[in-house]
Amino acid sequence: xxxxxxxxxxxxxxxxxxxxxxxxxxxxxxxHLKIKGCTDYSLYNAERNIREFIxxxxxxxxxxxxxxxxxxxxxxxxxxxxxxKKDGEPLKIHSQRARLIPLRSFFKWLARxxxxxxxxxxxxxxxxxxxQLPRDILSxxxxxxxxxxxxxxxxxxxxxxxxxxxxxxxxxxxxxLGALQLHHLDLAGGTVFIYQGKGRRDRYIPIGRxxxxxxxxxxxxxxxxxxxxxxxxxxxxxxxxxxLALCWLSTTTAKYIKRAKLGKSGGCHxxxxxxxxxxxxxxxxxxxxxxxxxxxxxxxTEIYTHVAIRQLMMIHEATHPAxxxxxxxxxxxxxxxxxxxxxxxxxxxxxREERCADLVNGDGRGEDAPDAV
Numbered sequence: 001x002x003x004x005x006x007x008x009x010x011x012x013x014x015x016x017x018x019x020x021x022x023x024x025x026x027x028x029x030x031x032h033l034k035i036k037g038c039t040d041y042s043l044y045n046a047e048r049n050i051r052e053f054i055x056x057x058x059x060x061x062x063x064x065x066x067x068x069x070x071x072x073x074x075x076x077x078x079x080x081x082x083x084x085k086k087d088g089e090p091l092k093i094h095s096q097r098a099r100l101i102p103l104r105s106f107f108k109w110l111a112r113x114x115x116x117x118x119x120x121x122x123x124x125x126x127x128x129x130x131x132q133l134p135r136d137i138l139s140x141x142x143x144x145x146x147x148x149x150x151x152x153x154x155x156x157x158x159x160x161x162x163x164x165x166x167x168x169x170x171x172x173x174x175x176x177l178g179a180l181q182l183h184h185l186d187l188a189g190g191t192v193f194i195y196q197g198k199g200r201r202d203r204y205i206p207i208g209r210x211x212x213x214x215x216x217x218x219x220x221x222x223x224x225x226x227x228x229x230x231x232x233x234x235x236x237x238x239x240x241x242x243x244l245a246l247c248w249l250s251t252t253t254a255k256y257i258k259r260a261k262l263g264k265s266g267g268c269h270x271x272x273x274x275x276x277x278x279x280x281x282x283x284x285x286x287x288x289x290x291x292x293x294x295x296x297x298x299x300x301t302e303i304y305t306h307v308a309i310r311q312l313m314m315i316h317e318a319t320h321p322a323x324x325x326x327x328x329x330x331x332x333x334x335x336x337x338x339x340x341x342x343x344x345x346x347x348x349x350x351x352r353e354e355r356c357a358d359l360v361n362g363d364g365r366g367e368d369a370p371d372a373v
Contacts, residue, residue, distance in 0.1 A: 009047070013054040020064050020115075022054045029109050037200065049102040065110050070120045073103070077124070094349075096127045136264040138274040140321045143168055145260045156239060158222030162214040163236055163249070164256065166192075167268055169211035169322055171275035171293050173198060173350070174249045174268040180235040182219075187212040190313055197294045198350075205292055206316040208323045269351040275320070276347060282319030286343055288312060295346055 014023025030047050038046075056076055062068065080096045091099075104121040111119035138146070147164055151157035166177060176194050184193040190212060194203050207215075219235075228241040238244055250267035257266055264270075276289050291312055317323050 009051060011051070011055065013051050013058060015063060018063060020066070022057060022063065022065060025065055025110060025115060026050045026054065026106065029106050032109060045098075046102040046105070049099045050106055052099060053103055065107070065116050068107070068116075068120050070124065073107075073120055073124055076103075077127075081127075093127045100124070100126060136266055136270060137277050138262070138264065138270065140278065142260065142262050142264070143271075143274060143321075145262065146256050149256050149259055152217075155222040155225035158214075158218045159226070159236055160252065160256070162211075162218035162222075164253065164271065165211035165214045165322075166207065167253070167271040168275055169208040169320065170205050171272045171289075172205065173272065173294070174246050176294075177236065177268070178234075178244050178246050178249060181233045182235055183233065185215065185235065187216055194294065199296055201294065201296065203291070203294055204312075205294075206313040208316065208320055210322045269347070273344075273347050273351070276343065278321050279316070279319045282321065284315050284319040288315045289343065292316070293347070295343075 014026070015021045016023055018024060026047065029050075030043055033043055033046060053076060056079065057063070057068075062072065077096075077100060080091055080099060083091050085091070104124060104126075107116070107119050107121040110116045111122075147161065147168075150160040150164070152161050163177065166172065167174075170192060172192070172194060176197050179195070180192070181195070184195060186192070187207070190206055190209070191204050192207050194205060197203060215235075223235075223237065226237040226239060226241050232241060232243075234243040236244055238248075250269075253271065254265065254267040257264065257270065266273075272293070276293060279289050279292075280286065
C-alpha cells in the first residue's frame with residue numbers, strides 16, 4: 001500500500017532571514033527535540049502549534065522571542081478562547097491546551113539556553129480540562145458483534161479478525177500493532193513483546209487464548225497469501241504485502257464498528273479503551289491495567305516499572321471477558337475513582353493524539369478496507 005506524501009507545512013510564517021527571529025529559534029528548538037529522540041509525531045505537533053503562534057505574532061509585528069511577554073501569551077490564550085471554527089463551534093479545552101503546551105516548552109528552552117532573559121510562560125495558567133468518563137464504551141455483546149463481521153474465509157478477513165482480537169485482548173496502541181514483528185509473538189506462551197512503544201519503552205504483555213488462536217490462523221492461512229516478500233517480518237500486512245499505515249488501521253477498525261450498527265463510533269482506541277474498562281469491571285487493579293497499556297505513570301497510583309509478566313498474565317486471564325465465562329455479573333474493582341478517572345483521561349488524550357497524527361499521515365483509506373454497510 002503506497003503511502004502518499006504531502007508537504008507538512010505549506011503556510012510560510014516568520015522571517016527565515018532573522019537569526020534571532022521566532023521562526024529560526026523554533027527550528028533550532030525542533031532540532032533540539034530531534035537530538036533528544038522525540039518521535040515524528042511529537043516533532044510535528046510541536047512545530048505545527050508553534051507555527052500557529054508565530055502566524056499570530058506576524059499579524060502583530062512580533063518578530064523575536066525577546067518581544068514576547070506574559071501579557072502577550074495571555075492575549076494569545078484569549079484569542080484561542082474566543083476563536084470560532086467554520087461551523088461556529090469554539091475550540092475545545094483540550095485543543096486549546098494542545099496549542100499552548102508546546103509553546104510553554106519552547107519558551108522554557110529559550111530561557112534555559114539564554115536566548116531570552118526570562119521565561120514568559122513560566123507562570124502561564126493553562127485551561128483546565130474537565131475530567132470526563134468515556135461516552136462510547138462497547139459492551140461485551142457489542143464487541144462480539146464486531147468480531148463476527150470480518151469474512152474469515154479470505155486472507156484479508158482473517159487478518160482483520162486477528163487484528164481486532166489483538167486490539168481487544170491486549171489493549172495495545174495502533175502504532176504498536178502496526179510495528180509487530182513475527183519474532184515478537186510467543187503465542188504458545190501467551191505473551192507479546194512490544195518493542196519501543198510510546199516513549200521508546202519496551203514491555204511484555206499477555207495475549208488471551210482466543211486472540212492467540214486467531215493470530216495463529218492468520219499466520220498459517222492468511223499471511224502467506226499476502227507476504228510476497230520473504231524478508232518482510234511485519235505481522236499484519238496489506239493486500240500488497242506491505243506494513244499497514246496507522247491511519248488506515250483506524251479507518252478500517254472504525255468501518256467495522258460502523259457496520260455493527262451499534263450507534264457508537266470509534267476506531268482502534270475504542271477497543272483499547274473498552275479492554276481497560278472491561279478488565280476494571282472484572283476486578284483488575286488499575287495498576288495492572290496501567291502496565292498492560294504501557295502507561296509510564298498515573299499521578300494517583302504507584303509507578304509499576306517492573307510487573308512480572310506471569311503475574312500480569314494471571315490478572316489478564318482472570319479479568320478479561322474473552323478469557324473466562326461470565327455468570328452475567330461483573331465484579332467491580334475496589335479502586336480509587338480518582339485513579340480510574342486519571343486512567344481514562346490518559347486514554348482520551350492518546351485518542352486525541354492519534355486523531356492529530358492522522359492529519360499528518362493522510363486520511364487512512366486503503367483499497368482493502370471493508371466497505372461500510
